[in-house]
Amino acid sequence: xxxxxxxxxxxxxxxxxxxxxxxxxxxxxxxxxxxxxxxxxxxxxxxxxxxxxxxxxxxxxxxxxxxxxxxxxxxxxxxxxxxxxxxxxxxxxxxxxxxxxxxxxxxxxxxxxxxxxxxxxxxxxxxxxxxxxxxxxxxxxxxxxxxxxxxxxxxxxxxxxxxxxxxxxxxxxxxxxxxxxxxxxxxxxxxxxxxxxxxxxxxxxxxxxxxxxxxxxxxxxxxxxxxxxxxxxxxxxxxxxxxxxxxxxxxxxxxxxxxxxxxx
Ligand code: COA
Numbered sequence: 001x002x003x004x005x006x007x008x009x010x011x012x013x014x015x016x017x018x019x020x021x022x023x024x025x026x027x028x029x030x031x032x033x034x035x036x037x038x039x040x041x042x043x044x045x046x047x048x049x050x051x052x053x054x055x056x057x058x059x060x061x062x063x064x065x066x067x068x069x070x071x072x073x074x075x076x077x078x079x080x081x082x083x084x085x086x087x088x089x090x091x092x093x094x095x096x097x098x099x100x101x102x103x104x105x106x107x108x109x110x111x112x113x114x115x116x117x118x119x120x121x122x123x124x125x126x127x128x129x130x131x132x133x134x135x136x137x138x139x140x141x142x143x144x145x146x147x148x149x150x151x152x153x154x155x156x157x158x159x160x161x162x163x164x165x166x167x168x169x170x171x172x173x174x175x176x177x178x179x180x181x182x183x184x185x186x187x188x189x190x191x192x193x194x195x196x197x198x199x200x201x202x203x204x205x206x207x208x209x210x211x212x213x214x215x216x217x218x219x220x221x222x223x224x225x226x227x228x229x230x231x232x233x234x235x236x237x238x239x240x241x242x243x244x245x246x247x248x249x250x251x252x253x254x255x256x257x258x259x260x261x262x263x264x
Contacts, residue, residue, distance in 0.1 A: 004232060010035030014091035014235075015082050017069050017126050020047030022195040023144060024095030026224035027231050031091065032060035034232065039082035041065045041075075041126070042096065061086065069096045069122030072129070079129040089133035091235050094123040094143040094166070099200050104157040112158045119162035120169070127173055131182075138181035140235040143170050144227075145188045145246065146197075147254040167246055174244035183243040185234045190250020193221040217252030 014031045018024035019040030025047075032038045032055045040048045040062060048064035055062035063085055065078035083089045098118040102111060123143050134141065148156045149163035167186050174184035191198060191212075198221070202209060213220050230249045233239055248254065 007035040018096035030228035037061040076129040115158040120165040135180040190253040
């Protein structure tokens with residue numbers, strides 16, 4: 001069941017970075033199901049093609065723009081192609097992210113730079129390249145952060161620094177770009193089932209996973225669709241006076257441990 005009027009995003013164009021898998025793919029499908037034309041940006045063409053194919057099969061419109069978010073010139077080309085082919089750009093979702101478990105004392109400077117580059121620089125690149133289009137008719141930016149941004153987490157210093165940077169960047173852009181009619185918000189998914197992040201961070205043992213799920217105040221991992229619904233809310237008229245906010249969608253998990261996934 002949806003709280004949104006069916007097709008409320010008809011006539012809108014959305015670009016989703018990291019749209020080839022996991023949370024980004026789920027958000028892209030949800031936006032398309034509400035009528036948005038969607039551009040999927042990511043590094044793996046085959047992953048983008050699969051998600052775009054699913055959207056088109058369901059009657060939606062999707063294009064693939066294979067790009068590394070770290071390369072500004074390429075991101076700009078992807079944004080311009082999206083606006084030219086789909087008719088403008090109204091919604092930007094920054095979901096591209098990199099993660100691996102590495103204690104800071106063993107992490108190379110290049111490893112730190114890789115995650116800052118994908119998460120933080122990539123988010124800036126997409127926002128900067130999209131600005132002039134988003135400012136035309138009033139636009140929305142939603143960036144996907146993580147609990148590591150506000151809960152120090154072992155072996156996640158690179159992710160915490162990158163995501164905290166994203167959250168502050170969103171607030172700065174909300175301040176600067178509000179007068180241009182652009183709302184800028186952040187969504188923080190907690191432990192979310194069927195995502196690359198969980199495959200990388202959660203313990204493999206099913207019993208340990210069950211125990212960790214029971215410790216979450218809402219008693220389970222989240223679903224990708226629940227994160228996508230938070231994004232839908234933020235880009236909808238229901239959130240027309242909401243900007244610079246951080247919406248945590250984690251079942252209360254970050255109240256009880258570092259991230260709810262990686263335990264000390
Ligand atoms: N532990 C420690 N360091 C690691 C690492 C790991 N598991 N994986 C990569 N690195 C380091 C590399 O060693 C390299 O540093 P070096 O040159 O000093 O050796 C640096 O990171 C860059 O590695 P590279 O393989 O070139 O990275 P990339 O830029 O192609 O890929 C990653 C970026 C590393 C973040 C990669 O894991 C990725 O693309 N992930 C995307 C999917 C993902 O993580 N999704 C989950 C989101 S929550």
